[in-house]
Amino acid sequence: MKVLLAAAVSLTVLSSLAVGRVLPEGKYVKMPFVKKGNSESSVLSKRSSGHENFVLANEQSFYSVELAIGTPSQNLTVLLDTGSADLWVPGKGNPYCGSVMDCDQYGVFDKSKSSTFKANKSSPFYAAYGDGTFAEGAFGQDKLKYNNLDLSGLPFAVANESNSTFGVLGIGLSTLEVTYSGKVAVMDKRSYEYDNFPLFLKHSGAIDATAYSLFLNDESQASGSILFGAVDHSKYEGQLYTIPLVNMYKSQGYQHPVAFDVTLQGLGLQTDKRNTTLTTTKFPALLDSGTTLTYLPSQAVALLAKSLNASYSKTLGYYEYTCPSSDNKTSIAFDFGGFRINAPLSDFTMQTSVGTCALALIPQAGNATAILGDSFLRNAYVVYDLDNYEISLAQAKYGKAKENIEAIKSTVPGATRAPSYNNTWSTYASVTSGGNIFTSMRISNGTTSTSTRSSRTRKTSTTSSAKSTHKSKRALQMAAVNSAAISSSTLGLLLLPSLVILTIFFS
Numbered sequence: 001m002k003v004l005l006a007a008a009v010s011l012t013v014l015s016s017l018a019v020g021r022v023l024p025e026g027k028y029v030k031m032p033f034v035k036k037g038n039s040e041s042s043v044l045s046k047r048s049s050g051h052e053n054f055v056l057a058n059e060q061s062f063y064s065v066e067l068a069i070g071t072p073s074q075n076l077t078v079l080l081d082t083g084s085a086d087l088w089v090p091g092k093g094n095p096y097c098g099s100v101m102d103c104d105q106y107g108v109f110d111k112s113k114s115s116t117f118k119a120n121k122s123s124p125f126y127a128a129y130g131d132g133t134f135a136e137g138a139f140g141q142d143k144l145k146y147n148n149l150d151l152s153g154l155p156f157a158v159a160n161e162s163n164s165t166f167g168v169l170g171i172g173l174s175t176l177e178v179t180y181s182g183k184v185a186v187m188d189k190r191s192y193e194y195d196n197f198p199l200f201l202k203h204s205g206a207i208d209a210t211a212y213s214l215f216l217n218d219e220s221q222a223s224g225s226i227l228f229g230a231v232d233h234s235k236y237e238g239q240l241y242t243i244p245l246v247n248m249y250k251s252q253g254y255q256h257p258v259a260f261d262v263t264l265q266g267l268g269l270q271t272d273k274r275n276t277t278l279t280t281t282k283f284p285a286l287l288d289s290g291t292t293l294t295y296l297p298s299q300a301v302a303l304l305a306k307s308l309n310a311s312y313s314k315t316l317g318y319y320e321y322t323c324p325s326s327d328n329k330t331s332i333a334f335d336f337g338g339f340r341i342n343a344p345l346s347d348f349t350m351q352t353s354v355g356t357c358a359l360a361l362i363p364q365a366g367n368a369t370a371i372l373g374d375s376f377l378r379n380a381y382v383v384y385d386l387d388n389y390e391i392s393l394a395q396a397k398y399g400k401a402k403e404n405i406e407a408i409k410s411t412v413p414g415a416t417r418a419p420s421y422n423n424t425w426s427t428y429a430s431v432t433s434g435g436n437i438f439t440s441m442r443i444s445n446g447t448t449s450t451s452t453r454s455s456r457t458r459k460t461s462t463t464s465s466a467k468s469t470h471k472s473k474r475a476l477q478m479a480a481v482n483s484a485a486i487s488s489s490t491l492g493l494l495l496l497p498s499l500v501i502l503t504i505f506f507s
């Protein structure tokens, strides 16, 4: 709640208009979004151990868009989330508002003040998110606009009860909707998918393919954009490579992937002088724009820490190391199958108040999985192809190059299959060192054995205080898919339980 209650600063105002355009090449919808952040937030008390009095600012952020709902229209700011699939807004009368939290900042929808609101009597809504917040209410429809784009008829939920101060625009796969794999499906005793935002755009004719391109932009920039139905070739450099989503829930009977999990095929460190491969063990990684930080298997973080000469600090709950100088060009290379996305070490570096730095790659114990949050994603141009269950990735290119937009008809224009497209993750393996991700066009099908899980897994597990957060995130997802007990999604404003964190450090 600390983060949610903190005064968020809108860094900029949406300047461009959303447009559903018909170009000679096809159709697309451009949606710029704004980064909301609480630059100076939570008062952090010292740890009970009293070892050090770290008082640090919490630099979490999320990406938002503004919607106009109802007649007359009411403005609301919602979080843009690829980790969930429903749109919901906070409703008037939420008992959490006022006493517990301030709900005015992002807007509250008063359906009784809208003459065009239609409740869906048969469809309750319940969602619980990875950051511990929940929302409960019911679905309905109303006049709905995003700038000039008419979205009337898109189902959305109004939450009469929620401990989140803002709503969520989930743009994930429809199989992740609460009516399909969430608690609602159970309450309803029937499970169904409806046209959520991406499908709504497709079926209304605004776009030709259920696909979109996400460009989070440079950390220093206040806005990024998402392009529904198209690719902007000016926003990336090098080749756009395609990889398949992995179906992590096949054993639970899901025929297709429900979340944006891909195979991470290796990790390395790249400096001016040297390329070092840390591991080529494959593990699944969730691409989640709704999560601020990045989470890696604890063994992978340990390998990285060793390379950086970072040591685990029990007090901090993180790996601590000498702060890189501002001209330090070290980057972490993420291999997705014969091609890499590089992210500067500074994107994963947090400064503590005592002048050291902490590694903001959160280790997680248990089966090796990753969540690639905003700190990774802003380095990539990511095309989500929901029709074909594929992701295309390239290194993001910042700056003010002239737009070069091409619509997606059936396949992603300019993209080619990754050299190791077929080398997907299938079983959990212990993350071990070795291999080489820097050879050009690596077509190997993996160097690590996927057979036995060694006892190293348990031994190297760390006790990061952030671990539990992440475990519960994943647990939420699993629960959702497993038993449909709870809505599955992970979203932003991840609340790090640690008292000690952290200003993201930019060189």
Ligand SMILES: *[C@@H]1O[C@H](CO)[C@@H](O)[C@H](O)[C@H]1NC(C)=O
Pocket: 001, 004, 131, 132, 133, 134, 163
């Ligand atoms: C929101 O409510 C849920 C359920 O009561 C609780 O588990 C969670 O800690 C709350 N989260 C916040 C951020 O207040």
Ligand SMILES: *[C@@H]1O[C@H](CO)[C@@H](O)[C@H](O)[C@H]1NC(C)=O
Pocket: 068, 073, 074, 075
């Ligand atoms: C909603 O936002 C639009 C565009 O920013 C603005 O013109 C309008 O006045 C706002 N309406 C209300 C009720 O705040």
Ligand SMILES: *[C@@H]1O[C@H](CO)[C@@H](O)[C@H](O)[C@H]1NC(C)=O
Pocket: 093, 094, 095, 136, 137, 138, 160, 161
């Ligand atoms: C919210 O709506 C649900 C379903 O209609 C109802 O059960 C619940 O009591 C309502 N909560 C509040 C605080 O009005």
Ligand SMILES: *[C@@H]1O[C@H](CO)[C@@H](O)[C@H](O)[C@H]1NC(C)=O
Pocket: 270, 271, 272, 273, 274, 275, 438, 439, 440
């Ligand atoms: C590291 O790898 C990249 C990409 O393969 C290559 O361009 C660069 O020259 C390598 N650097 C060194 C120091 O070997």
Ligand SMILES: *[C@@H]1O[C@H](CO)[C@@H](O)[C@H](O)[C@H]1NC(C)=O
Pocket: 309, 311
């Ligand atoms: C590694 O860290 C230790 C302890 O912080 C320090 O004594 C040592 O000099 C460091 N080594 C290198 C190569 O930076």
Ligand SMILES: *[C@@H]1O[C@H](CO)[C@@H](O)[C@H](O)[C@H]1NC(C)=O
Pocket: 271, 307, 308, 309, 321, 322, 323, 324, 325, 328, 329, 330
């Ligand atoms: C960059 O910083 C990291 C972390 O402190 C350090 O391990 C590495 O040696 C530095 N690289 C250079 C070229 O100074």
Ligand SMILES: *[C@@H]1O[C@H](CO)[C@@H](O)[C@H](O)[C@H]1NC(C)=O
Pocket: 366, 367, 428
């Ligand atoms: C790891 O994965 C295996 C196989 O899917 C599963 O049985 C086990 O419960 C998982 N362990 C953890 C700690 O999640």
Ligand SMILES: *[C@@H]1O[C@H](CO)[C@@H](O)[C@H](O)[C@H]1NC(C)=O
Pocket: 417, 418, 419, 420, 421, 422
């Ligand atoms: C992947 O496998 C399919 C058949 O299973 C094959 O047609 C295709 O060429 C392979 N792609 C790559 C990039 O190896």
Ligand SMILES: *[C@@H]1O[C@H](CO)[C@@H](O)[C@H](O)[C@H]1NC(C)=O
Pocket: 422, 445
């Ligand atoms: C992967 O490697 C194994 C063992 O080297 C080989 O038998 C298998 O054919 C390879 N699979 C692919 C898809 O290249």
Ligand SMILES: *[C@H]1O[C@@H](CO)[C@H](O)[C@@H](O)[C@@H]1NC(C)=O
Pocket: 120, 121, 122, 123, 139, 140, 155, 156, 179, 194
């Ligand atoms: C609620 O209404 C029923 C009956 O009209 C529809 O079949 C559902 O699709 C709808 N649910 C949502 C989430 O809009």
